Amino acid sequence: MIIDNLKDSAAYISKKLGKERYEYALVLGSGLGDLADEIENPIVIDYHDIPHFPISTVPGHKGRLVAGRLEGKSVIAMQGRFHFYEGWSMDEVVYPIRVFKLLGLEKLILTNAAGCVNKEWKPGSLMLITDHIKLIAESPNRGPNIDELGERFFDMSEAYSKEGRAKVEEAASSLGIDLKKGVYMMFAGPNFETPAEVRFARIAGADAVGMSTVPEAIAASHMGMKCIGISCMTNMAAGILDQKLNHEEVLETGERVKKSFQALIRETVRRW
Ligand code: HPA
Numbered sequence: 270m271i272i273d274n275l276k277d278s279a280a281y282i283s284k285k286l287g288k289e290r291y292e293y294a295l296v297l298g299s300g301l302g303d304l305a306d307e308i309e310n311p312i313v314i315d316y317h318d319i320p321h322f323p324i325s326t327v328p329g330h331k332g333r334l335v336a337g338r339l340e341g342k343s344v345i346a347m348q349g350r351f352h353f354y355e356g357w358s359m360d361e362v363v364y365p366i367r368v369f370k371l372l373g374l375e376k377l378i379l380t381n382a383a384g385c386v387n388k389e390w391k392p393g394s395l396m397l398i399t400d401h402i403k404l405i406a407e408s409p410n411r412g413p414n415i416d417e418l419g420e421r422f423f424d425m426s427e428a429y430s431k432e433g434r435a436k437v438e439e440a441a442s443s444l445g446i447d448l449k450k451g452v453y454m455m456f457a458g459p460n461f462e463t464p465a466e467v468r469f470a471r472i473a474g475a476d477a478v479g480m481s482t483v484p485e486a487i488a489a490s491h492m493g494m495k496c497i498g499i500s501c502m503t504n505m506a507a508g509i510l511d512q513k514l515n516h517e518e519v520l521e522t523g524e525r526v527k528k529s530f531q532a533l534i535r536e537t538v539r540r541w
Contacts, residue, residue, distance in 0.1 A: 271360065272415050274321035278364075279371035285314050286336055286372075293339075293538055294369040295346040296485060298381035298501070300523025304531045305346040308337035316349070322368075323351050323361040334365075340539035345374065354458035354480055359409040363488035367418060370492040376433065376541060377489050378534065379498040382519050383479035384461065384506035386471050387451060392505060392518075393526045395533060396449040397437050398429050398498035401483050402475055405457045409484045410491055419491040428486050433497040433541055440536035446529055451476025453500055455483035464508020478506050497537070501530055 297304055305311075316322045316332035324332070332349040339346075347365055351357045366377065385392060414421040434450075441448035454470045456462055458480035462470070470478050477500050489496040503522040507514055 272417050275364070275367050275371055277320045278322055278368045281318075281320050282314060282334070282368065283372060285312060289343055291336060291343045291345050291372060291374055292376060293342055293344040294366070294374045294377045295344055295534070296350050296377070296379045297346055297348060298350070298481065299503075300382065300501070300520060300527055301380050301530060301534075302331060302348045304534060305335040305348040308335050308339050308344065308346060311335050311337040323357060323364055340535050342538050344538065345369065345372070350481065352458070352481055353405075353407070353484065359407045359411065359484050362484045363409040366485050366488045366494070367415075367492065370418065370494055375495060377485070377494050377496040378537065379482045379485050379496060380530070380534065381479050381481045381498070381500050382503045382523055383453060383477040383500040384467070384504055384514070385476075385502035385509075386454075386467055386478055386506045387449070387476040388509060390449055390476075390502060392502055392522045394449050394502045395441075395446060395526065395530060396451050396453075396477055396500045396502060397434055397441075398453045398482070398500060399434065399450050400452050401428060401486060401498075402452060402454040402473060403483045403487070404454055409488045419493060423491050425487070425490050428490050429497055430495040433495055436541040437497055437499065437533070437537050440533055440540055444529070444532055444536055446533055448533075449476070453477045453479060453482060453498065456480060461514045462507050467506040467508050470506070477502060499530070499533065501526055
């Protein structure tokens with residue numbers, strides 16, 4: 270039973286963490302991973318060592334939890350997340366989020382790199398996710414419901430916490446960051462979208478396209494965990510500019526705005 274595995278994983282982590290109660294889970298997207306290196310008094314746990322945890326076989330992939338303090342708050346960060354496009358099942362993608370819930374974490378901060386669909390914005394913009402569209406069929410909650418975590422049918426009308434979003438907006442204005450707000454649409458990847466798919470996303474009401482975050486937000490809603498999401502627009506989505514997309518641009522833009530993205534996460538953690 271998956272719930273037994275989740276409990277095993279949580280028990281192992283809990284033993285490593287000791288008595289401290291943790292409040293925030295941080296999922297660090299492309300280029301943001303080194304924020305975990307700034308966590309104070311870190312306790313580091315390799316995914317490899319956690320019973321039943323998905324284990325990445327990608328060489329050079331950093332896969333570890335870093336628990337400690339950030340801005341005076343107790344956080345557990347995932348350095349390395351599991352993407353659907355890597356071949357993980359949706360259950361595996363959200364496995365850590367479910368373990369976090371069992372560990373008593375109440376707040377989840379999701380970050381990602383995304384393609385910018387909104388033509389008014391530029392690469393490097395940060396977007397607070399107000400809502401999402403799951404384009405693909407799979408859901409992390411397909412299959413037998415895990416009753417201990419939540420109900421079979423659950424509400425998604427506030428998938429991204431209103432209160433949490435207000436804190437991100439306050440954090441951004443205190444830092445002078447021109448934070449955008451919009452809708453994130455998840456594609457399965459690993460290919461970037463076609464120009465027609467990007468036009469479709471725009472007509473459907475999306476401002477950004479990406480390959481992550483949505484499964485984690487769904488699992489969080491199921492479990493009644495408060496969640497927020499922030500996207501870094503690393504590139505204009507396909508077909509907007511007369512140029513091809515490549516991963517280098519994604520990494521370069523991520524690197525360019527890393528400082529303000531990290532500052533925004535820190536300030537959010539401080540205020541929320
Ligand atoms: N599409 C999907 N995912 C992405 C993109 C994109 O253009 N850029 C960064 N992640």
